[in-house]
Amino acid sequence: MRISELSATSGVPIPTIKYYLREGLLPTGAQTSATRAEYGESHLRRLRLIRALLEVGRLPIASIRKVLTAVDDESLSMHHVLGTAHYAIAPPVEPPAAGEEWRRARAGADALIDDLGWRIDPEAPTRDELAHAILALDRLGMPATGEALRPYAETAARLVAEHEIGTIPVGGPREAAVEALVLGTVLHGRVLDVMRRLAQESASAHIFGISYGADGPRDGDGPRRLPGGDDSRDENGPRGEGGPRARNGPHGEDGPRTRNG
């Protein structure tokens, strides 16, 4: 296809495609004359990947180039290519700190990874990333032991094993696999983060006895015990449409209510 069709099909404007060509991110098409080039499916796949890396991954051009170089390098395994992309889209990792404090944090990260039995490249930048998180917690006097962090690891492992495995098409073109990895990792990472904050808000509302009805938020009886995990439902319906509760005193110990729903 001509560049105009490549642009129309991919949704990428022609000047942008020419920019990618100049930067060497997109391979040139087959020259059919001095002024015409023909592009194919592989160019479409490449454009999709570049857009994913740029717009979703929010990567600088240099990082995009690094990922694409790996994609093009046939001597690299698919695992290595995916790994290059996976590391590229991670938040920028601060350089390792110095001193005993850092060594302890990094040792803690390595020990936790070992204890979990996870297979992680010894050179993975994610090890330093975890160490920085441990260091930050530790400096603020928050628990940063393997035991304190294990719930986060096990939560993540279960999510990945039950819902994220198999979403990367590893048997086909590399661009498609890397694109799926980038989109899934970044976009579902954002989903998980906002869901956690929504769950925290809901838990707080339960504890403080807040419900949201058609008349706006209503304070309940004060702090109450939180109903369990993902079965938690507002007894008055999702929007707190129940009637007034009996007032049980300032700290709202459970007691009979006058009316529900």
Place this chain on the structure above:
Amino acid sequence: MRISELSATSGVPIPTIKYYLREGLLPTGAQTSATRAEYGESHLRRLRLIRALLEVGRLPIASIRKVLTAVDDESLSMHHVLGTAHYAIAPPVEPPAAGEEWRRARAGADALIDDLGWRIDPEAPTRDELAHAILALDRLGMPATGEALRPYAETAARLVAEHEIGTIPVGGPREAAVEALVLGTVLHGRVLDVMRRLAQESASAHIFGISYGADGPRDGDGPRRLPGGDDSRDENGPRGEGGPRARNGPHGEDGPRTRNG
């Protein structure tokens, strides 16, 4: 205590304390003379909170001021004060998009929150944040239904209910509660994110039969089935110290191995 002791105890340099005083983030101490002021525990708590909002929350001064105003406003409930801080530390939310596409995404977010029975303020910016995530997935042709996103919601709900409830000291000074909320939400959010990416890397290594031994990474037999969730252990020990595997052909169907460990 004098400003020098406030600085020494809090670890905040005197010029920085004076900056916070000028900006009205820190209330003035009690003037004991024209040139001396006395500071107390409340000032220490306030400094800790400002540092948490600035250094961990990475908030601009305007947002910090908004949170502190809420802390100081006795007419606001603790739930409201915590909510102000919780929204302030969220990633910046793009303004709602326009049009049918956006209305659908926002309706999807609201419906999912309702289906989960979560108590979320109708005006919560997290609703728009979730809608933007849904819109991004949808535009890229990725599943964005309630069913597709429910695993993330349920994962988050379980994590919050089992491990994050009760970590905020709601019965004491407001600064302490807000500080705990900011530190926990931001720092454990980073832990969860890096743990998810570590789990993804480990799952990929299993699928591609990569193990990491003392001699460096070794490719196994090719793609293999992933052992289950958080019980996954490398059969050769955490660092892939087992011996060579029998080669089962290019796609590595499971078969007898010559030797393990």
